[in-house]
Amino acid sequence: MQGAVSPFDAVRIGPITIRNRFIKAAANEAMTVDGAPSRALVEHHRALAAGGVGMTTAAYFAVAPEGRSLANQIWLRPSILADLRALTDAVHAEGAAIAAQLTHGGSFVTGLRLGHRAISASGGVNKAGLLAGNYFQRAMNDADMARVAAQFTAGALLCREAGFDGVEVHMGHGYLLNQFISPLSNKRRDAFGGDAEARMRFPLMVFARVKESVGGHMAVTAKINVADGVAGGATAEDAAVTARMLEQAGADLLVLSSGRNMESVWYMFGSPMNMPAMRAALGNSALQRLFLRLASLGVPKDLRFQDMYRLNESRRIRAAVKMKLAYLGGAVALENVEALLAEGFDCVAMARALLHDPGLVAKFRSGAVTRSGCTHCNACVFSIYGADGTSCVENPPNDPGLNRVRAAG
Numbered sequence: 328m329q330g331a332v333s334p335f336d337a338v339r340i341g342p343i344t345i346r347n348r349f350i351k352a353a354a355n356e357a358m359t360v361d362g363a364p365s366r367a368l369v370e371h372h373r374a375l376a377a378g379g380v381g382m383t384t385a386a387y388f389a390v391a392p393e394g395r396s397l398a399n400q401i402w403l404r405p406s407i408l409a410d411l412r413a414l415t416d417a418v419h420a421e422g423a424a425i426a427a428q429l430t431h432g433g434s435f436v437t438g439l440r441l442g443h444r445a446i447s448a449s450g451g452v453n454k455a456g457l458l459a460g461n462y463f464q465r466a467m468n469d470a471d472m473a474r475v476a477a478q479f480t481a482g483a484l485l486c487r488e489a490g491f492d493g494v495e496v497h498m499g500h501g502y503l504l505n506q507f508i509s510p511l512s513n514k515r516r517d518a519f520g521g522d523a524e525a526r527m528r529f530p531l532m533v534f535a536r537v538k539e540s541v542g543g544h545m546a547v548t549a550k551i552n553v554a555d556g557v558a559g560g561a562t563a564e565d566a567a568v569t570a571r572m573l574e575q576a577g578a579d580l581l582v583l584s585s586g587r588n589m590e591s592v593w594y595m596f597g598s599p600m601n602m603p604a605m606r607a608a609l610g611n612s613a614l615q616r617l618f619l620r621l622a623s624l625g626v627p628k629d630l631r632f633q634d635m636y637r638l639n640e641s642r643r644i645r646a647a648v649k650m651k652l653a654y655l656g657g658a659v660a661l662e663n664v665e666a667l668l669a670e671g672f673d674c675v676a677m678a679r680a681l682l683h684d685p686g687l688v689a690k691f692r693s694g695a696v697t698r699s700g701c702t703h704c705n706a707c708v709f710s711i712y713g714a715d716g717t718s719c720v721e722n723p724p725n726d727p728g729l730n731r732v733r734a735a736g
């Protein structure tokens with residue numbers, strides 16, 4: 328009989344092997360200069376690699392300029408190749424792998440003015456765009472779908488050229504592909520709307536194109552919601568359909584997330600948002616007032632952080648597919664990771680615990696620490712709006728100078 332899987336055992340993800348089961352989950356680092364990686368981004372991921380993760384994920388790479396949600400977001404184009412290469416080289420030098428998260432905001436454009444209607448699954452008033460003057464969105468047509476699929480493909484090819492080991496197609500949290508998957512935003516009556524299978528049709532088309540272009544050379548993964556966590560949103564049963572379709576399309580791994588930025592951000596974090604941190608970061612701006620309202624809507628009164636807070640919904644996905652899965656959401660202790668591997672998850676992704684301490688995995692391994700010191704205060708969530716890059720408020724501030732220079736500058 329085989330023994331239990333150890334968190335420190337290597338694992339194969341499609342064509343790559345990572346040295347252990349720990350993945351740094353994508354968490355917008357806000358470490359960019361002119362939409363290119365900054366030196367701060369390189370140092371951030373170098374520290375995570377030196378700190379022992381198997382694979383780190385560089386977050387939130389928009390596949391097109393109009394696919395950005397925020398003005399300071401990295402967007403993929405050939406002129407940033409050297410900056411991307413500096414990032415992958417630094418991580419590889421420390422023995423870890425690095426994936427790039429590929430995203431398109433669709434109508435979730437909160438920080439820049441598009442000057443034209445944002446694209447989405449369906450048309451109408453664009454709630455997320457109101458602040459930046461993107462008042463309306465339009466339903467994508469066939470030409471839009473072909474263009475966006477090509478943008479994802481071009482982004483993946485650029486990441487391959489830059490030395491990334493994997494690409495993670497973002498299908499969660501309310502961004503463009505999730506705007507198709509979730510019934511909250513997909514009201515279409517054509518072949519791309521309707522039941523869970525029909526709503527996956529366009530995201531699957533994008534995934535298949537990416538897989539076709541870089542599969543076999545890179546791990547091609549997707550981040551999905553195990554549930555939206557809000558009435559009228561996608562359920563765990565819908566997510567099981569999504570997972571089965573991605574399994575059939577040859578996804579090498581699914582990263583299991585949850586919640587929507589607009590309707591249920593508390594569900595993504597398993598805890599209430601940090602209102603004082605939000606006020607400090609955003610002031611009394613329209614953005615702050617909108618976030619305040621949204622962040623307090625529908626939050627269960629007794630909501631308290633719990634270790635592995637998305638385990639029940641994630642188990643439904645584990646039961647639905649045989650493919651490799653990474654659990655995400657409140658994994659904070661070595662015993663959590665062991666329990667998740669015993670449940671049949673192949674990897675464990677972590678965001679806040681590794682923002683708090685990029686060296687956590689090595690400390691788990693040496694026995695110096697068995698539990699993260701992260702308090703789930705969620706102040707880091709609003710640090711993405713600062714000029715110095717995302718950080719944990721319990722750590723010394725980031726070196727501002729590192730976020731003023733391009734990675735290869």
Ligand SMILES: Cc1cc2nc3c(=O)[nH]c(=O)nc-3n(C[C@H](O)[C@H](O)[C@H](O)COP(=O)(O)O)c2cc1C
Nearest residue numbers: 352353354355386387584656657677678679707708
């Ligand atoms: C500061 C911050 C920024 C984040 N930005 C992203 C992002 O760019 N893309 C993404 O898919 N998830 C993002 N997330 C969500 C995380 O990937 C993850 O789903 C969430 O933090 C729950 O996992 P945890 O309990 O391990 O922190 C972000 C999380 C944090 C804390």
